[in-house]
Amino acid sequence: MQQYLERFRLPGEAAETNFILDHPMTQMTCYSNNIYPFRLFPGKRLERLSFAPVTIFYGGNGSGKSTLLNLIACKLELERAAPFNHTPFFDEYLKLCDAELTFGRGVPKGSRIITSDDVFDYLLDLRLLNEGVDARREQLFSEYEEARGTPFHMRTLGDYEELKRRNEAKRSTRSAFARRRLPENVWGKSNGESAYAYFTEQIRENALYLLDEPENSLSAELQLELVRFLEDSARFWHCQFVFSTHSPFLLSVRDARIYDLDAVPVAVRPWTELKNVRVYRHFFERHREEF
Secondary structure, three states: OOOOOEEEEEEEEEEEHHHHHHHHHHHOOOOHOOOOOOOOOOHHOOOEOOOOEEEEEEEOOOOOOOHHHHHHHHHHHOOOOOOOOOOOOOOHHOOOOEEEEEEOOOOOOOEEEEOHHHHHHHHHHHHHHHHHHHHHHHHHHHHHHHHHOOOOOOOHHHHHHHHHHHHHHEEEEEEHHHOOOOOOOOOOOHHHHHHHHHHHHHHOOOOOEEEEOOOOOOOOOHHHHHHHHHHHHHHHHEEEEEEOOHHHHHHHOOOOOOEEOOOOOEEEHHHHHOHHHHHHHHHHHOOHHHH
């Protein structure tokens, strides 16, 4: 399997402290609250990340999963669509970070970060598109009734297209008349199905992809479909993935390296040892007799 990103280094507590003491702006702020992403990772004793073809950041809210993805994406200048929490200190922190790529390889063209906001924006665009289609459909129904119900006499050659339209209305049903003039309504799928389709459309071979909680909007069944898609893309299509999740389904990706960001120090763990996965397991064990 291919790999493009090998290692990523964070500044560490000493470098962060030196910056805070030396930077004039930190003297005027309550920096514990205002200099994000400084002070986020030293308490976790996290300074260095090594990557596999599939690497996962696991942890609860506020654990730094999305921050790590955004730092990597910015350091590698990956394509992105949605904005993120870019504080005045983010670029200063980024200067203290370092990314190491596989020897002889740069970041492949097309590599990008895909966030939940990207997926939600896509779903919203679909909804707006279909609302527009629905409005146009009602307009065409009115045009159909008008074309069939009012007399028309062709007076010049310029009236030929209107004559054709009216003759078609007389020969067609209302639905057939509208269907020939409308783009297909793409909202035939559920939100989850459309979200899954978004990933399969955006992810192409030979690239690095950062995914921020891709399980959002996906049912359990579709999460398992996404697992198979990611595994096949890494194995056969030379993709490398780094993503954040707390879904037990996504955590089960074969041969993934999983960083437990809830642990101190941050540790690499098998997915079966993670707290969230064990909560699910214990829940179903308690209800075993009901199945």
